[in-house]
Amino acid sequence: GEDVEQSLFLSVREGDSSVINCTYTDSSSTYLYWYKQEPGAGLQLLTYIFSNMDMKQDQRLTVLLNKKDKHLSLRIADTQTGDSAIYFCAVQFSGGYNKLIFGAGTRLAVHP
Amino acid sequence: DTGVSQDPRHKITKRGQNVTFRCDPISEHNRLYWYRQTLGQGPEFLTYFQNEAQLEKSRLLSDRFSAERPKGSFSTLEIQRTEQGDSAMYLCASSSLGAGAKETQYFGPGTRLLVL
Numbered sequence: 001g002e003d004v005e006q007s008l009f010l011s012v013r014e015g016d017s018s019v020i021n022c023t024y025t026d027s028s029s030t031y032l033y034w035y036k037q038e039p040g041a042g043l044q045l046l047t048y049i050f051s052n053m054d055m056k057q058d059q060r061l062t063v064l065l066n067k068k069d070k071h072l073s074l075r076i077a078d079t080q081t082g083d084s085a086i087y088f089c090a091v092q093f094s095g096g097y098n099k100l101i102f103g104a105g106t107r108l109a110v111h112p
Numbered sequence: 113d114t115g116v117s118q119d120p121r122h123k124i125t126k127r128g129q130n131v132t133f134r135c136d137p138i139s140e141h142n143r144l145y146w147y148r149q150t151l152g153q154g155p156e157f158l159t160y161f162q163n164e165a166q167l168e169k170s171r172l173l174s175d176r177f178s179a180e181r182p183k184g185s186f187s188t189l190e191i192q193r194t195e196q197g198d199s200a201m202y203l204c205a206s207s208s209l210g211a212g213a214k215e216t217q218y219f220g221p222g223t224r225l226l227v228l
Contacts, residue, residue: 042116
């Protein structure tokens with residue numbers, strides 16, 4: 001079946017940039033998403049990118065898409081302690097009713 | 113816009129009992145999804161409704177699970193004869209289809225189920 005993989009943990013210093021990576025297998029996916037989850041909470045949509053785009057910037061967030069390598073990344077500039085959370089990459093599955101296929105999540109820890 | 117709401121937020125039950133969860137989507141959204149998230153994992157798709165019609169069910173949805181969306185508004189997810197393996201966070205998401213087939217799913221806070 002379709003698969004989405006992420007590295008499980010990332011630790012950065014406050015003020016540095018964070019880069020969270022994701023690879024996926026569904027080459028027909030049209031939209032790819034990044035969600036943020038804080039402890040005990042639901043998922044908050046951060047940003048998305050359409051598959052015919054290479055890059056999208058939204059304030060401190062930059063999404064890069066390499067469709068050939070099926071690689072997606074999320075860069076957070078000037079990372080703050082409030083950015084500490086789990087970040088999920090999600091791919092809109094092309095073979096069904098737009099259900100999302102999620103990675104296991106990357107836990108971002110921001111330290112002073 | 114109050115967002116997607118789910119009730120209850122937490123549920124503790126004994127093995128073998130039945131439980132029912134409710135999801136109220138964003139009012140103008142005609143699409144509704146249920147996902148299940150276990151500890152340390154990302155959400156996994158369970159089922160999808162377009163208006164009141166249940167159009168897709170995952171193989172994860174055993175016969176003990178049933179979902180409804182009777183009037184195309186709120187939805188319920190029932191688990192009969194709960195097992196310890198059903199312990200998870202159950203997430204509901206709603207959406208509507210926009211231009212260019214873009215569909216953004218907005219998630220509720222989830223219902224955390226613990227089966228003892």
